[in-house]
Amino acid sequence: MIQAKGFSIQVYSEDFQNDFISLTDIAKYKSDEPNDVIRNWMRGKDTIEFLGLWETLNNPNFNPVEFDGFRMQAGSNAFTLSPKKWINSTNSIGIVSKAGRYGGTYAHSDIAMEFASWISAEFKLYIIQDYKRIKLDENSRLSLTWNLHREISKINYRIHTDAIKQYLMDDLTDDQLGFKYASEADMLNVALFNKRAKQWREENPDLKGNMRDYASLEELLVLANMESYNAILIEKGTEQKERMIELR
Known part of the structure; x- marks a missing residue:
């Protein structure tokens, strides 16, 4: 929630990329009849x-x-336009009408900031200032979550390699062990990222680390589950080709 000059402004996001800010709450800065303010702006x-x-x-x-x-x-004295009419007529996605306790008219942050400018340039700056704070906090939490899932993935990788060592490497030399580890890891890389580690390094020579360091939260969660399941399949004696099909 944004706090600006004593006003609370609701914010929601469905994909952590596109934020929708309450125009109804912003309009309350100008009037106790926020719906009238929004309709007047839309004229x-x-x-x-x-x-x-x-x-x-x-x-x-x-x-x-x-x-x-x-x-x-637009602009004529007789012209009126409500958010719902705009949404229903144009298939708009930038403005949303929500019902319920925190209902009202919401708009994508791009549009909400334009509306705030129309309300008050000063008020808009207060909104921007607190909105930045919210985004910094959000990015910090996402970073911590990403690191947590990366650590989970690393733990699962150790479980995965232990299974390889116990069930697949009895007949391999020390020189061959490293290749087998890489082979299993690359199988998972191909299953999830559709490319081997070497391919990724060749495509990204300026990036440090490996492709897993640049994976999304969703990819890391999938990878962690794949490593656990692959370890189970290895214990069952499933051949690599069959495991690849099963994992994909």
């Missing part, structure tokens, strides 16, 4: 053109025909 020609451009850039299902109709009418 403007500049607003309609901005919303239309944002949707054109970000929404492949945007309805340009309905948008052109609104653009032609």
